[in-house]
Amino acid sequence: DIQMTQSPSSLSASVGDRVTITCRASQSISSSLNWYQQKSGKAPKLLIYASSSFRSGVPSRFSGSGSGTDFTLTISSLQPEDFATYYCQQSYSNSWTFGPGTNVEIK
Amino acid sequence: QVQLQQSGPGLVKPSQTLSLTCAISGDSVSSNSAAWDWIRQSPSRGLEWLGRTYYRSKWYNNYAVSVKSRISIKPDTSKNQFSLQLNSVTPEDTAVYYCARDQYSSIDYWGQGTLVTVSS
Numbered sequence: 454d455i456q457m458t459q460s461p462s463s464l465s466a467s468v469g470d471r472v473t474i475t476c477r478a479s480q481s482i483s484s485s486l487n488w489y490q491q492k493s494g495k496a497p498k499l500l501i502y503a504s505s506s507f508r509s510g511v512p513s514r515f516s517g518s519g520s521g522t523d524f525t526l527t528i529s530s531l532q533p534e535d536f537a538t539y540y541c542q543q544s545y546s547n548s549w550t551f552g553p554g555t556n557v558e559i560k
Numbered sequence: 561q562v563q564l565q566q567s568g569p570g571l572v573k574p575s576q577t578l579s580l581t582c583a584i585s586g587d588s589v590s591s592n593s594a595a596w597d598w599i600r601q602s603p604s605r606g607l608e609w610l611g612r613t614y615y616r617s618k619w620y621n622n623y624a625v626s627v628k629s630r631i632s633i634k635p636d637t638s639k640n641q642f643s644l645q646l647n648s649v650t651p652e653d654t655a656v657y658y659c660a661r662d663q664y665s666s667i668d669y670w671g672q673g674t675l676v677t678v679s680s
Contacts, residue, residue, distance in 0.1 A: 454625060487666040496658055496670035497607070508668070540607055544665035547622045551607035 455479050455543050457552035465560040472528040474555045476541035481521045485545035488517055488526045491554075492537045500539075501526065531557070562586040564659050564671035572653075572678050578646040582659030582671055589635045589642055590615045594663045598633060598644045601673075602655035612662065613642055649678045 456479035466472050476486065484504040489497035499508045501517035504524060514529040528535055536559055541552040568580035582596070589596060595614035601607050611623035613633045623631050630647045646653060659671040 485665060489667075496660075496673055497667070498670075499666055499668050502664065502666035508666075542607075542609075542667075544662075548624050549609040551609065553606050 454548055455482060455546050455550055457541055457543055457550050459539075459541060459552040459555050461555060462553065463556040463558060465558045466531050467560045468531055468533055470531045470560075472531050472535075472557060474526045474539055474541075474557075476519075476524040476526070476552050478522045478524075478543055478545075482543045482545035484520045485543055486517070486519065486524045487542045487544060488515075489540045489542065490535075490537045491540065497540060528557075533559075562661055562669040564661065564669055566657070566659055566671040566674045568674055568676075570675055570677060572649055572676060573680050574650055574678055575648055578644070578649050578653060578657075578676055578678070580644045580657055580659070580674060580676070581641055582643070583639070583641040584661075585640075587661065589613075589640050590637055592616060594661050596633070596635070596642045597660045597662050597667065599658045599660055599667070599670075600653075600655040601658070604652075605655070608655075610644070610646075651678050654678045 458477045460475045486504045488501040491497040505517045516527050538554045538556045540554050563585045565583045572578045595612040597612040598610040611633050632645045635642045654677050656673045658673050660667045661669040
């Protein structure tokens with residue numbers, strides 16, 4: 454299986470801050486990388502697919518980039534509703550895997 | 561709008577079979593562009609993709625290596641739903657189980673989640 458790592462595992466930030474989360478794959482996955490947001494007690498929600506494509510309805514403050522093994526999710530100006538856990542997920546192989554998550558907390 | 565409604569028991573005894581069903585509305589289990597997945601989440605294992613079923617002129621399955629010997633995901637076209645069976649469960653299989661749709665290599669719709677506890 455392709456292993457996914459994320460950093461940091463958690464971060465504290467204030468409303469209005471720019472936040473960057475990194476995801477790394479154990480082998481090249483081209484641009485086959487998705488980002489999800491999960492709030493407590495809810496199912497994850499797709500934010501970004503294919504590394505940098507927005508899902509319809511996702512605010513433009515979210516952006517994704519990267520290819521190969523290194524990827525980033527950026528929130529340009531953190532809003533109160535963005536405090537959540539963020540997961541990356543590779544869809545390159547037939548056996549999909551998720552990163553361990555990054556918890557974004559209020560500072 | 562796609563909706564996925566999960567059903568099944570929340571408690572399973574060790575060594576028995578975990579069975580869950582996911583009813584689909586707003587799409588078809590026989591869609592030629594979607595696949596139908598099961599994913600679970602636990603504090604110890606995080607989010608773990610388990611497998612999928614999909615139709616591309618015939619039915620296919622993909623399964624995670626970690627559960628490949630114990631898992632079966634099957635479509636039911638008469639009821640527009642799909643199911644998960646996981647055999648020989650242990651307490652390590654305790655998790656919230658989600659059904660989901662994947663299309664264009666990402667998971668765009670999720671079920672509500674079912675907490676399944678494996679305990680005697």
